[in-house]
Amino acid sequence: MLSLQNLSIRAGTKLLFQGASLNIHPGQKIGLIGQNGTGKTTLFKTILGEHAIDEGQVAIPANWLIGSVEQEVKQLDLNALDYVCFGDTKYAEAQRQVIASEASQDHESLVLAYDMLDKIDGFSVPNNARQLLYGLGFNAPEFEKKISEFSGGWQVRLKLARALMQRSDLLLLDEPTNHLDIEAVAWLIQWLKSYLGAILIISHDRDFLDQVVQGIAHIHQQKITFYSGNFASFERQRSEQLMQQQALHDKQKQQMQHLKSFIERFKAKASKAKQAQSRVKALERMEEVAAVQASNPFTFKFSPPQHQPDPMLGLKQVGFSYGEQVILKDVDLTLRAGDRIGLVGVNGSGKSTLIKLLVGDLAPENGKVQISRGVKFGYFAQHQLESLIYEKSPLQHLLMLPEPPSDQEARNFLGSFGFSNAQCLDSIEHFSGGEKARLALAIIVYQKPNLIILDEPTNHLDMDTRDALDMALQDFDGALIIVTHDKHLLASIADQYWWVHQGKVSHFMGDLDAYLQMRLKTLKEQATAAKEPKEGHTKKQARQASAQQRKQFEARLKPIKQAIKKVERALEGLQTEQAKLHLMMEDNTLYESENKEKLAKCLKAQAICEQAIEANEMEWLTLQEALEVEQALVEKSLV
Numbered sequence: 001m002l003s004l005q006n007l008s009i010r011a012g013t014k015l016l017f018q019g020a021s022l023n024i025h026p027g028q029k030i031g032l033i034g035q036n037g038t039g040k041t042t043l044f045k046t047i048l049g050e051h052a053i054d055e056g057q058v059a060i061p062a063n064w065l066i067g068s069v070e071q072e073v074k075q076l077d078l079n080a081l082d083y084v085c086f087g088d089t090k091y092a093e094a095q096r097q098v099i100a101s102e103a104s105q106d107h108e109s110l111v112l113a114y115d116m117l118d119k120i121d122g123f124s125v126p127n128n129a130r131q132l133l134y135g136l137g138f139n140a141p142e143f144e145k146k147i148s149e150f151s152g153g154w155q156v157r158l159k160l161a162r163a164l165m166q167r168s169d170l171l172l173l174d175e176p177t178n179h180l181d182i183e184a185v186a187w188l189i190q191w192l193k194s195y196l197g198a199i200l201i202i203s204h205d206r207d208f209l210d211q212v213v214q215g216i217a218h219i220h221q222q223k224i225t226f227y228s229g230n231f232a233s234f235e236r237q238r239s240e241q242l243m244q245q246q247a248l249h250d251k252q253k254q255q256m257q258h259l260k261s262f263i264e265r266f267k268a269k270a271s272k273a274k275q276a277q278s279r280v281k282a283l284e285r286m287e288e289v290a291a292v293q294a295s296n297p298f299t300f301k302f303s304p305p306q307h308q309p310d311p312m313l314g315l316k317q318v319g320f321s322y323g324e325q326v327i328l329k330d331v332d333l334t335l336r337a338g339d340r341i342g343l344v345g346v347n348g349s350g351k352s353t354l355i356k357l358l359v360g361d362l363a364p365e366n367g368k369v370q371i372s373r374g375v376k377f378g379y380f381a382q383h384q385l386e387s388l389i390y391e392k393s394p395l396q397h398l399l400m401l402p403e404p405p406s407d408q409e410a411r412n413f414l415g416s417f418g419f420s421n422a423q424c425l426d427s428i429e430h431f432s433g434g435e436k437a438r439l440a441l442a443i444i445v446y447q448k449p450n451l452i453i454l455d456e457p458t459n460h461l462d463m464d465t466r467d468a469l470d471m472a473l474q475d476f477d478g479a480l481i482i483v484t485h486d487k488h489l490l491a492s493i494a495d496q497y498w499w500v501h502q503g504k505v506s507h508f509m510g511d512l513d514a515y516l517q518m519r520l521k522t523l524k525e526q527a528t529a530a531k532e533p534k535e536g537h538t539k540k541q542a543r544q545a546s547a548q549q550r551k552q553f554e555a556r557l558k559p560i561k562q563a564i565k566k567v568e569r570a571l572e573g574l575q576t577e578q579a580k581l582h583l584m585m586e587d588n589t590l591y592e593s594e595n596k597e598k599l600a601k602c603l604k605a606q607a608i609c610e611q612a613i614e615a616n617e618m619e620w621l622t623l624q625e626a627l628e629v630e631q632a633l634v635e636k637s638l639v
Contacts (some may be wrong), residue, residue: 067168378449
């Protein structure tokens with residue numbers, strides 16, 4: 001069991017944890033949740049020994065291996081398959097021994113290295129790595145690409161795959177679903193369910209947590225409170241606690257008011273002064289139970305569209321390519337007023353390209369995109385965060401809009417997105433990713449669109465902001481197109497799905513669960529078919545064949561070695577018997593006349609024993625020579 005006891009942790013001068021405790025048992029899967037900035041990632045660093053603690057202790061079992069996603073890729077020249085395989089450190093060490101032994105032609109060391117691979121089931125590691133890569137959205141030709149050839153988002157996936165390959169007792173995962181598409185998230189859920197070790201996961205994806213974890217560790221007010229069950233169970237328990245807290249607060253408020261009334265009435269009267277003073281002390285001692293506030297600080301909504309043309313837009317025989325790579329071809333689509341579209345398809349299939357064609361960021365190579373008059377876009381994409389002006393404040397961003405609000409209206413509006421009065425005036429240069437994302441959403445909401453297009457809006461959003469966005473989108477009357485890996489958000493706001501696949505865009509006839517089941521079946525078929533390349537013998541296959549040949553030679557030598565051991569055991573017995581006879585012959589009474597017959601038997605036994613020893617020694621020499629000849633043949637065959 002990993003035990004965190006009475007931890008006090010700071011980040012700079014900010015106190016993140018005070019007297020916080022948490023126990024993680026073998027095989028236990030726990031979701032670590034809390035608002036952004038409460039110290040979730042810092043807690044991971046503390047467990048890994050990368051962040052100091054002020055008080056308390058972290059007790060980790062001596063034999064536990066802790067796996068995590070590395071921060072940086074240090075071996076950019078490795079291909080994707082080897083990079084993921086070497087996440088298994090025992091496999092990586094065995095492979096290094098194999099390579100070193102081959103380079104030095106140390107055949108004894110080579111046999112030991114292959115024996116190690118065999119013991120750790122190392123020969124299955126490459127196939128396991130292929131299955132991981134298929135599940136996370138890679139295709140076979142990409143397995144041989146160098147890490148440096150992949151974009152940042154795909155490198156994140158490779159780092160996740162490498163972490164999943166680790167032989168660990170506890171796996172630490174910090175927002176593992178970021179940079180994944182919804183298909184890869186569904187596959188990851190299945191993989192984590194079958195993982196035998198303990199898991200501590202930071203995530204703001206409620207559906208992901210519901211399906212993977214059996215406990216929630218909630219960071220709140222510098223403490224960690226553990227709730228058994230998945231996220232839905234946590235929400236029920238937390239809601240009951242808050243209701244009880246509110247009832248206790250109301251009761252305590254009445255008691256405090258009663259005490260205050262008594263004090264005010266009697267503190268001036270000498271006869272009651274003593275009792276009044278005791279009431280003052282009681283009031284001071286009373287620990288106030290905080291009133292339950294609306295737990296979500298974000299409460300925004302989209303204004304009802306004043307005008308909704310129908311249809312909103314249409315695509316006619318649209319095609320687009322990047323160089324020679326065809327992304328979309330012959331796409332025909334119509335978006336009607338009020339349509340709520342979930343855009344699905346694996347990363348790289350063309351979802352973001354389709355969106356950019358719709359909003360005019362890209363022009364089609366052929367075909368036509370028709371936007372109806374009066375359509376007003378509200379478009380959110382990750383690259384739009386980069387278009388924010390870091391030197392300016394949230395207030396200045398709103399006042400720069402074509403139809404700006406008044407100063408006070410802007411402050412009130414930004415307040416509904418969780419920005420304090422001070423934050424409204426600060427430059428956004430040091431804002432977190434989540435704060436910048438909230439500002440981008442605020443700008444969209446204020447402009448009152450009738451068509452909202454969101455491309456992965458939740459990557460930097462905590463659960464409170466996701467919930468507020470979910471509620472706002474559910475109430476929105478206009479048209480909507482969304483790409484997201486957050487299954488809960490997608491299922492709650494989309495009522496039909498466009499599937500981007502192999503250059504085409506088609507209506508998927510079914511709900512989100514049906515789509516994901518179909519995709520998981522395909523991924524499983526790909527993973528099952530993952531095999532070593534068939535064309536010729538790779539170097540790795542040659543090494544495996546060499547190891548197999550070595551095992552065959554060892555099998556030839558085994559009978560000779562067993563025969564040698566048998567002769568050695570016989571010699572040991574004969575030498576023991578000879579020593580007993582010698583001891584008997586040292587007795588002078590043996591040579592007296594009455595012991596003549598006994599002496600004859602002893603001398604005969606000694607002669608027989610010496611003959612047997614001589615015969616066994618000759619057999620041992622013969623077998624030893626045969627062994628050396630066979631070993632020489634083995635060495636010659638392996639060179």
